[in-house]
Amino acid sequence: MNIQTKYVKLEIFIPETHFSQLRNALRAVGAGQSGNYDSCLAYSRVIGSWRPLEGASPYEGTIGELCEAPELKVEVRVELSRLEKTMAAIRAVHPYETPVIFTIPLMDENEA
Template identity: 35%
Template sequence: MTQPLDVLVFYSPVESTEDVLAAVFAAGAGAVGDYRDCAFVTRGRGRFRPTAGANPTIGSVGELALVAEDRVELVLDRHLRADVVAALRAAHPYEEPAFHVVETADPDAR
C-alpha cells in the first residue's frame, strides 16, 4: 500500500526558489517512486501590498509590490506535511509565504 500524498504549491521570488526547494527536498518532499527532487516550476508575477504591522522583505508598507516569482508544485507523503511546511517557512525569504497544501485522492479507490 502506498502512502497518501499531498501536493504542496508555493510561490517564491525567482532568486530564492532553489534554496527553498533544497529545504523542502531535505524534509522529504519531491519523491515520486524511484525519483527524487521532483517539482514543476513556472514563472509568473506575484503582487502584494504590505499593510501596517508588516515587515516586508521586498517592497514597502502601503505600496503595491510586483515581483518575478516562481510557482512551485511538488508531492510529498502526507505524514511529512508538518516537517515540509516547517522547512518551507524556515527557508522562504518572505515574512508570510503564500502556499497551499492539497490532499490527493486515492487513485486506487473503487
Template identity: 45%
Template sequence: MNITTVKVEVLLPEMFIENIRNQLNAIGILTVGNYDHVISYTETKGYWRPLDKAIPYDGEKNEISFGSECKLEFKCEYSKIQETLKTIKEIHPYEEPIINIIPLLDI
C-alpha cells in the first residue's frame, strides 16, 4: 500500500487551535481544493497523571487529573508530515503531545 494522505489528530487546549491552524496554513498544509484553513475540532475530556519526572502543563505530579481539551483534525499529504509535526510541536504546550497519524486510503 502506498500512503499519500494521512489524517492528523492532535489533542490540545482550545486556546492553541487558532495559532496552530494559522501556522499550518502558512506552510500550505491546510489547503483542500479551492479552500484553505480546513480543520475541524471537537471538545473532549480526559484523564492524566504526571509522573515524578514530568513538567506538567496542567495538573500536579503523582495526582490523577481530569479536564477538557480539544481534538484538532485535518488531512495532510504524507510527504509533508515531518514539517507538520515540527510546526505543531513548536506551538503545542504539552510536554508529551498526543498526535495521531492515520493513513487514508486513496479511492
C-alpha cells in the first residue's frame, strides 16, 4: 500500500496566557482548516516539566532547578504546504526560548 502524507498534526505546548495569540496566528496561516471549517483544533491542560541549563533564558523557572507549570497542549491538523508558514507563525507568538512542537505525519484519509 502506497500511503501519502498530505497533512501533519502539530502538538504545541504553550502557557494558557498565550493561547488566543496562538489560535489567531494558526487561523491567519490556514492551519486547522477542515472542509468548510477553519480554526479546528483541540487543547487540553497539562503540567509541563523542565530544568533550564546554564546559558538558557527561561520564560519561567530558574537555571539549574527543576520546574513545573500548567500549560496547554494544542493539537491542530496542518496541510504540508502550509507547514513552514505555520511553524514561523507559532514561533512569532510563542514566549518560550525553545518552543515544544511535535510534528506527526498523518495518513491521507483518502488512501486508507
